[in-house]
Amino acid sequence: MAVSSESDRFTITSSRGDYEVVIEAGSFDRHMADRGGAEGGAPLICDARFAERFAPLAGDRLLPVEATEHNKTIETCAGLIAELRRMGVSRKDVATAVGGGIVQDLTTFTTSVYMRGIDWVYFPTTLLGMVDSCIGGKSAINVAGYKNLAGNFHPPKRIHIDPTFVASLAPDQRAGGLLEAAKICFARGDEALDAFLDAAARAGTDPAALTAAIRTSLLSKKWFIEVDEFDRNERLLLNFGHTFGHALESAVDFRINHGVAVGVGMMAAFAFARSKGLIGPAGETRIARLRDYTTGLLLTVDGLEETLRDASAERFLAAFASDKKHLRDAYVMVLPDAEGRLSRPQFPRNAAIDAAIIAANDSVIREIFR
Ligand SMILES: NC(=O)c1ccc[n+]([C@@H]2O[C@H](COP(=O)([O-])OP(=O)(O)OC[C@H]3O[C@@H](n4cnc5c(N)ncnc54)[C@H](O)[C@@H]3O)[C@@H](O)[C@H]2O)c1
Ligand SMILES: [Zn+2]
Structure with a gap:
């Protein structure tokens, strides 16, 4: 997919502090360069499918996790906490997470409890992550075979959406992301749905349209999570x-x-x-x-x-x-x-x-x- 020069940023207001969303093609490579590569100190938690690609960038700061439901457990979080300790990660370090909803859930939970909480930044790599789960701050961990039984709120300080990650997704993963986005925009109203459907129709071939589809979905979800952060009223409609x-x-x-x-x-x-x-x-x-x-x-x-x-x-x-x-x-x-x-x-x-x-x-x- 061609790299687009489209850039977009907005802020989400939350009781845990405001956080920023930046949509920018190519931002992952720039972030890793700024971070000082393998010398950069802070940990990089990633979907194991990227481990080989990221190893030269993060060296022994790399923490790959298998993105399976089976692995989205408290035990995996405990393993990550032990790794953070082994690396000497302090409360001043900022973790980076790169992956879909599974990496997001594991990182949210782990960083929320490690030393009573450290900051993190997130690069969603699935379309579902980009259009929906990356904002809202929730984690959901499987316990004793029950899906999403335990969870908390610990939003990242910044979310970098690099739409170039979409290129390698399987077709059903793209369809899933688009469907969740269509649902959010439908819940928001006719204007959001029209804008989304118009952008989504061109998103497969036009990077600017893909960015517009992601932005429309996130700005629609932003409205729900800001008026009802803790799922008591309006946000429930997103169900x-x-x-x-x-x-x-x-x-x-x-x-x-x-x-x-x-x-x-x-x-x-x-x-x-x-x-x-x-x-x-x-x-x-x-x-x-x-x-x-x-x-x-x-x-x-x-x-x-x-x-x-x-x-x-x-x-x-x-x-x-x-x-x-x-x-x-x-x-x-x-x-x-x-x-x-x-x-x-x-x-x-x-x-x-x-x-x-x-x-x-x-x-x-x-x-x-x-
Ligand atoms: N916390 C929340 O608010 C929230 C919201 C919705 C969903 N979720 C959770 O997220 C999980 C689903 O997340 P998901 O669908 O985003 O992804 P995922 O993390 O389950 O990954 C799905 C598959 O896509 C692969 N993948 C990821 N990025 C890729 C890329 N760029 N190219 C090719 N393959 C890639 C993964 O390795 C995996 O095989 C569920 O566990 C769900 O419960 C959490
Ligand atoms: Zn959903």
Whole structure:
């Protein structure tokens, strides 16, 4: 991918201090040069897939981690803490993390507790990381086989988005990032969705359009995390597609990536809302563009139809019902209303609603692969 001269920066306001986002192609190489390469002292935590490439840059300051869910554990964080100690990292040192959401979660947690907290800067390398997870400051660590059971807030001091990392991503990883971004922009409103869809249509060939798509998604998410930093109200709307999506990820043993599961989850949420008569004509018009875009991307994901057909309805429903966002007596779902705007209606936990949830999920396979 050609290096673009596009540069972009903005600030996220948070109770843990403000932090800066800089979108700039080629910024990783410049950062490593500024850091003084292998002599630079501070640790570089990276996705193991980059270890060979980064070894000449970071020498014995390099801490590669395998980017698998299996490895996103407290034990891995404990290992990283021990390595930081062995390197003599002090509270004045600033760690650099380079990788997708797994490296981000591990680094957030590790740097938040090492010596009661050290600063870090983050280079997301997946599109999902660039358009979504890099801001918001959350970590989520798997414990005892439960995904994302433990976590905290410890945002990086600066996030450098170097879109040149996108070039090596697998097609389903790109689709997942674009789907999560489309969801954020849809939640924000028509203007954000229009701007995103326009940029995303050209992002594969035009570096400036890729930067614009990333910027539109992050500025949309910035609004939610600044008005509701701790997930009490508006930010919960960003869970659109996630109750169905997380249940699906679990039912297929994480054989599809998170963003793709969210894409299928948004389609299932539309189907469920429609089955309950929630969406009016204006709402249908509003969601049509997102639905068409989502369907188009899901059709590019290899093997998706077989994976969805293999999913067990029992496991799906069990995972859906145990989502921590529900109440004891009621499911809470993020769904479009009559005008197609997102809200959080509740539904009683009973057999009829369970059947409607499964039917909505099944209908997605027919709708996408008709
Ligand atoms: N903390 C948060 O706010 C938050 C938000 C969303 C997701 N997450 C977590 O993030 C994880 C998913 O993250 P993800 O999808 O960003 O990536 P990931 O870290 O799971 O990586 C996915 C795959 O892409 C590879 N990869 C990474 N960068 C690459 C590149 N530039 N080129 C080629 N391959 C590359 C990785 O090695 C891995 O095989 C999940 O564990 C999820 O729970 C956290
Ligand atoms: Zn998500």
